[in-house]
Amino acid sequence: MEVKDFDQEVLAASHKYPIVVDFWAPWCGPCRILGPVLEKLEREAKGQWHLAKVNTDEDPDLSLAWQVQGIPAVKMFHNGEMIAEFVGALPEVEVRRWLETYLPTATKEALQAAKAALAHGAAQEALALLRQAHKHEHQNTEVRVLLAEQTFAKSPNEAFALIQGIAEGDQFYDRAQAVRTLHRLLALKPEAEMASSPAWQQYAKGNEALRAAKYAAAFEAWIDVMMIDRKLDDDGARKACIALFTLLGNEHPLTQEYRRKFSSALY
Numbered sequence: 029m030e031v032k033d034f035d036q037e038v039l040a041a042s043h044k045y046p047i048v049v050d051f052w053a054p055w056c057g058p059c060r061i062l063g064p065v066l067e068k069l070e071r072e073a074k075g076q077w078h079l080a081k082v083n084t085d086e087d088p089d090l091s092l093a094w095q096v097q098g099i100p101a102v103k104m105f106h107n108g109e110m111i112a113e114f115v116g117a118l119p120e121v122e123v124r125r126w127l128e129t130y131l132p133t134a135t136k137e138a139l140q141a142a143k144a145a146l147a148h149g150a151a152q153e154a155l156a157l158l159r160q161a162h163k164h165e166h167q168n169t170e171v172r173v174l175l176a177e178q179t180f181a182k183s184p185n186e187a188f189a190l191i192q193g194i195a196e197g198d199q200f201y202d203r204a205q206a207v208r209t210l211h212r213l214l215a216l217k218p219e220a221e222m223a224s225s226p227a228w229q230q231y232a233k234g235n236e237a238l239r240a241a242k243y244a245a246a247f248e249a250w251i252d253v254m255m256i257d258r259k260l261d262d263d264g265a266r267k268a269c270i271a272l273f274t275l276l277g278n279e280h281p282l283t284q285e286y287r288r289k290f291s292s293a294l295y
Contacts, residue, residue, distance in 0.1 A: 029078070029079065029080050029081065030080075030081050030082075030083065031049070031080045031081065031082050031087075031090075034082070034090055037080060038080055038105055039105065039108045040108070041078070042105040042106050042107060042108055042109075043107055043108060045075065045076070045077060045078055046076075046077040046078070046104055046105065046106045046111075046131055046132055047077070047078050047079075047080050047104070047105045047106075048066065048070070048077055048078070048079050048080070048102060048103075048104050048105075048127075049079075049080045049081070049082055049102065049103045049104075049105065050062070050063060050066055050079065050080070050081045050082070050100060050101075050102055051082045051084050051091055051094070051096045051099055051100065051101040051102070051103070052081060052082070052083065052084065052099055052100050053083060053084050053085045053099055054083070054085070055085075056099050056100065058099075058100055058116065058117035059099055059100040059117070061117045062100045062102070062116075062117040062118070062123075063081070063100070065120045065123055066079050066102070066123070067079060068120075069120075069123060069124065069127065073127075076131065077104075077127070077131060084096060084099055094110070097115075098115050098116070099115075100115070100116065100117060101113065101114075101115050102114050102115075104130055104131070106132050111130060111132070112126070112129075112130035114126055133164070133165075134160075134161075134164045135161045135164045135165040135168055135171065138157045138158070138160045138161035138164065139157075139158070139161045139168075139170065139171055139174070141157050142154040142155075142157035142158045142161065142174065143174075145157060146178075151178065154178060155175075155178050155179070158171060158174055158175040158178060159175065161175075162175055162190075169194050169198055169199075169200045169204075170200055172190045172191060172194065172200075172204075173190075173191060173194065173200040173203045173204055173207075175187075175190055176188075176190040176191045176204070176207050177203065177207070177275055180207060180210065180211075180275060181241040182241075184210070184211050184214055184239075185211075187207050187211065188207060188208065188211040190207075191204035191207050191208065202274060203274055203275075205271075206270070206271040206272075206274035206275050207271075207275065209267055209268065209270075209271035210238060210268070210271050210272065210275060213235045213238060213264075213268055214235065214238065214239050216232075216235060216261070218232070225257075226256065227253055227256045227257035227260050228260065230249050230252050230253050230256065231249070231250070231253045231260055231261065231264065231265060233245075233249040234246045234247075234248075234249030234250040234253065234265070234268065235268075237249060238268075238272070243272060243276065243282050244282055244285075244286070246268070246272060247269060247272065247282065247286040247289070247290070250265040250266075250268045250269050251265070251269065251286070251289050251290055251293045253265035254266055254269075254290075254293040254294070255293050266290075266294070269286070269290050273286075273287060273290075
């Protein structure tokens with residue numbers, strides 16, 4: 029579709045569905061290569077997004093307004109705003125990857141809203157949004173990890189189930205591993221000869237505090253263990269602290285408070 033009214037055909041229409049705009053010119057060789065690729069992918073999308081074309085020779089003012097400095101230039105619009113772009117005749121596989129990355133979906137929108145809610149301290153709103161995102165896309169690892177982190181305090185078994193299958197190499201593996209580490213502590217039992225040792229009793233005190241979501245008390249107990257016996261449970265107290273820092277996130281007040289104490293206990 030050649031654009032005649034950009035405000036209506038692109039900006040206004042993008043509130044209904046994403047619009048991908050191809051800025052091109054008839055004399056441009058790379059444009060003639062990219063154009064058919066975009067048209068093919070639009071047909072495959074079956075209405076998930078729509079393609080619009082702007083001839084830069086016929087509408088130089090529009091090209092200037094959208095800062096088109098080289099062609100082909102492709103820009104994606106959603107809810108009246110440009111949300112992604114690339115320049116040049118990318119191979120089809122890279123155009124597909126670009127679309128998969130930036131096209132809005134129900135999952136992406138719910139995930140973005142959940143992150144915003146968490147940033148404003150609206151944990152219950154974030155939890156509802158994450159459950160909604162997980163319903164739309166069960167295998168999204170970012171959604172699964174975020175949901176696991178938000179449910180761990182009240183439903184550790186649910187959190188543990190959510191992160192199953194997230195393997196090493198996944199970008200969210202470390203956060204999934206933190207949930208695994210903490211979940212293990214909730215059921216940890218001492219060997220008979222260890223049960224009465226002061227270090228183990230303090231370690232168990234930290235694990236019980238974890239079960240009750242009393243995270244400050246958990247940190248206090250585990251850091252005490254680090255100063256008593258680093259070999260206990262294969263340096264388990266240190267690993268527990270790191271896992272809880274990861275679960276809470278770097279900006280959490282407890283992370284900021286206890287990371288200093290943790291560092292002091294290491295050396």
